[in-house]
Amino acid sequence: METVAPTVLELAPFSNVLVEHNLALTRDSATTLQVNVGKLCNLECQHCHVEAGPDRQEVMEKNTIDNVVSFASRCDFEVVDITGGAPELNPNLAYLVSSIYNHVPKLMLRTNLTSLPDKKYDQLINTLSKYKVVIVASLPSVSQLQTDAQRGNGIFEKSLTILKKLNEAGYGCKNSGLELDIVSNPTGAFFPPSQSAAEKRFKSYLDRRWGIEFNNLYVVTNVPLGRFQKWLVKSSNYENYMHKLADSFNPGSIGGVMCRSYVSVSWNGFLYDCDFNQATNLPLGGSKTHVTDLDGPPMLGDPIAVSDHCYSCTAGAGFTCGGSID
Amino acid sequence: METYYNPKDLPKFTDIGKEAPDLAKKFFEYYTSVFKEGELTEREKALIALAVAHTIQCPYCIDAYSNACLEKGSNTAEMTEALHVAVAIRGGASLVHGLQMRKITEEVSM
Numbered sequence: 461m462e463t464v465a466p467t468v469l470e471l472a473p474f475s476n477v478l479v480e481h482n483l484a485l486t487r488d489s490a491t492t493l494q495v496n497v498g499k500l501c502n503l504e505c506q507h508c509h510v511e512a513g514p515d516r517q518e519v520m521e522k523n524t525i526d527n528v529v530s531f532a533s534r535c536d537f538e539v540v541d542i543t544g545g546a547p548e549l550n551p552n553l554a555y556l557v558s559s560i561y562n563h564v565p566k567l568m569l570r571t572n573l574t575s576l577p578d579k580k581y582d583q584l585i586n587t588l589s590k591y592k593v594v595i596v597a598s599l600p601s602v603s604q605l606q607t608d609a610q611r612g613n614g615i616f617e618k619s620l621t622i623l624k625k626l627n628e629a630g631y632g633c634k635n636s637g638l639e640l641d642i643v644s645n646p647t648g649a650f651f652p653p654s655q656s657a658a659e660k661r662f663k664s665y666l667d668r669r670w671g672i673e674f675n676n677l678y679v680v681t682n683v684p685l686g687r688f689q690k691w692l693v694k695s696s697n698y699e700n701y702m703h704k705l706a707d708s709f710n711p712g713s714i715g716g717v718m719c720r721s722y723v724s725v726s727w728n729g730f731l732y733d734c735d736f737n738q739a740t741n742l743p744l745g746g747s748k749t750h751v752t753d754l755d756g757p758p759m760l761g762d763p764i765a766v767s768d769h770c771y772s773c774t775a776g777a778g779f780t781c782g783g784s785i786d
Numbered sequence: 787m788e789t790y791y792n793p794k795d796l797p798k799f800t801d802i803g804k805e806a807p808d809l810a811k812k813f814f815e816y817y818t819s820v821f822k823e824g825e826l827t828e829r830e831k832a833l834i835a836l837a838v839a840h841t842i843q844c845p846y847c848i849d850a851y852s853n854a855c856l857e858k859g860s861n862t863a864e865m866t867e868a869l870h871v872a873v874a875i876r877g878g879a880s881l882v883h884g885l886q887m888r889k890i891t892e893e894v895s896m
Contacts, residue, residue, distance in 0.1 A: 601859075601861060603861035603862075603863060603864075605861065605862065605863065606861050606862075646856070646857075648856065650853055650856045650857050651857045652857070652859075653829065653857060653858050653859035654828070654858075657823075657827060657828065657829060657858070657859065658859050661829070661859055
């Protein structure tokens with residue numbers, strides 16, 4: 461389900477803009493290994509660049525997990541960031557967590573909060589808290605209408621239920637040592653708010669209305685790939701959105717974009733500079749590389765593969781998979 | 787000219803400074819300062835601007851501040867409530883002038 465970008469009139473290719481500004485996008489030290497354990501998901505969110513969903517068959521198998529763990533042991537990553545799809549739907553998730561735990565100081569798991577029945581979440585929370593895994597939960601908005609419009613009917617209520625459950629287990633609570641972060645994506649063809657202002661508002665609103673606590677909020681720009689790109693085209697927003705991203709290009713953001721320090725591995729073990737390049741099948745540095753091919757992390761100064769979706773991470777203050785750079 | 791209002795004209799707002807650059811510079815500096823976070827957040831200021839935009843019925847402003855409100859983290863329910871504040875004041879301003887009507891009619895009536 462590779463995405464082919466429609467042409468946008470009068471949009472300079474991202475690579476040309478780098479040349480115009482005398483910039484080159486090259487690798488810094490690789491500090492984070494992002495493991496995409498599969499495209500299977502219970503939801504079909506409108507903004508999903510992966511086009512994850514219930515019918516997707518691509519799920520990381522145990523032998524690939526072993527290869528990924530072996531790769532992590534050969535590198536000196538600071539963080540392993542587990543994503544999907546819905547990672548909880550990979551039957552080998554607990555195996556991955558327990559196997560990779562000893563090779564990295566920090567583990568993160570991205571969750572849509574809704575992929576498992578409540579009782580199964582209890583088991584998962586036990587596993588995650590045992591390994592002090594940081595939970596990064598998706599919640600686009602404190603508005604039920606906005607959240608459900610992006611993620612599906614009833615998702616807002618279900619998300620609140622699981623957030624409360626996570627709080628009960630100590631996640632997001634002071635001095636528990638269990639970190640709960642929230643990621644917010646815009647619910648349409650517009651940019652996210654300032655991260656600090658949004659965090660203040662989410663904290664106050666979630667606490668006041670539902671008594672929910674969390675540690676950090678990250679805002680992320682929607683990337684015009686996959687299902688989000690299709691929605692942009694269908695809703696006649698694609699042209700404007702692409703120009704808005706390009707018009708907001710900030711040369712100063714290049715130093716901090718995530719692809720400089722991330723390595724992204726797909727469900728079948730291939731490497732990419734970031735999850736967005738993975739979604740559009742643009743391999744690491746431009747050449748197809750399997751996780752078993754490398755003795756260590758990508759070299760400092762190696763070129764990063766770019767395309768027009770890169771405008772998303774360089775707009776304004778700049779964004780990364782972990783939120784706004786500012 | 788096919789239409790008085792064209793969305794593509796909005797980004798050209800600064801062209802207004804071509805004939806009077808000093809005045810435009812002062813205006814845009816003031817404008818930018820007004821919308822920065824102060825005692826009110828940028829989000830709150832955008833909601834006020836949206837309500838005022840509807841009161842003065844400016845298509846450019848409604849376009850700009852509908853998007854600005856979303857990008858400051860507001861949702862349609864909040865934006866609609868802000869609009870009703872403007873509507874209430876606008877409607878109330880008409881209604882309260884009914885006191886003038888009453889005073890005048892009382893003066894000339896038996």
